[in-house]
Amino acid sequence: MTSTPSERLRELGLVLPPPPRPAGTYSPVVLDEERAWVSGQIVTEAGSVVHPGLVDRDVPIEVARDLARRAALQALSALAAELGSIDHVRRFLRVTVYVASSPGFARQHEVANGATDLLVQVFGEAGRPARAAVGVAGLPLNAPVEVEFLVGTVPLR
């Protein structure tokens, strides 16, 4: 890939949403020694959770996968706000995808692909992280999907 991540984003026709505002006592992004921890992202619009409920019972898997993708875009927006540009991301190190799951749902990894497919589209192999996908009992504000990111950054200052 010769283009930069921000160029790729434009080529893909993707626009970053507004950076997420914290819904409690935490930072959207914490930077420390070439690492950036991004807080768990749930997808909101105008302050409300999009498609609340449990995946499978209330939210179809295709919708959940798209929410994971949008959670990744929100994370990129938070990183751009903190780092100046997503081009200062060196590598995605680890992603955890929490899926609020109705009993018996067993396709959390497919939901998770919504987030990590996007990262690979934008960052190439540097967007392919270590990953865990798990099914949880519930999430803040009834969100069906929450995604957390750890990133390696270029030296900043």
Place this chain on the structure above:
Amino acid sequence: MTSTPSERLRELGLVLPPPPRPAGTYSPVVLDEERAWVSGQIVTEAGSVVHPGLVDRDVPIEVARDLARRAALQALSALAAELGSIDHVRRFLRVTVYVASSPGFARQHEVANGATDLLVQVFGEAGRPARAAVGVAGLPLNAPVEVEFLVGTVPLR
């Protein structure tokens, strides 16, 4: 803030509980290259879990929030035991709050504030971490809340 975290703790009238003892094959704190990983804290007294059960059905949210706060105090105690003093904490990087949630409970972020509000009271902005709050099906010994911490430390030797 001109006072140190340990001075702030005293000013707030807070006393650290005894450092937690591992309930299995793990370390309370692992130090490596100016980072400290603190194992998931559940609140116990004399070896028993305080207020066992699921949040909302068995444990009111106000109690759960206070348990998150006490889990943070336990973590500070574990860090003090390992680092010599909580003043050797440079910054809280990431906190994960697991809330054992009855069906439909959607206020895990408010429970999580119990932990991170305390960190900000004691450490100021250095206590404001990246955070994920999730609702889980159950926790060891029926604890309603478990909190895990990653900290940046001053250079140690």
Place this chain on the structure above:
Amino acid sequence: MTSTPSERLRELGLVLPPPPRPAGTYSPVVLDEERAWVSGQIVTEAGSVVHPGLVDRDVPIEVARDLARRAALQALSALAAELGSIDHVRRFLRVTVYVASSPGFARQHEVANGATDLLVQVFGEAGRPARAAVGVAGLPLNAPVEVEFLVGTVPLR
């Protein structure tokens, strides 16, 4: 311990399984600056999950503990494939054990010991990580146990 981890493994009569193949858009292991993040391991044989279901209702705790142990062996296999040898692991920093739990199950920490007991057998005190054990609603492909690892490595090139 005077023997190396790979010698210990042999002395214990343990053989590493084939390295796990990713079931989605992620890397089995990501290396960065003397750290290795290992993706969440679920135990599979010939591409199928072993003992699917919820722990307690469908999968006895003794079986779950053994699956946690096998998940740790899979992680060692992934690390060996990426680092050349498990002897390039310097220290286990953090392990998260997700246990798909039937309602009321409260012994996730005992399941987790299956993974961390093995690490201590093979690596001695360097195998004793910070740990969180939590009960989740479900896991990919109905796996009863998923284990995630963060490791400090020797300097690599």
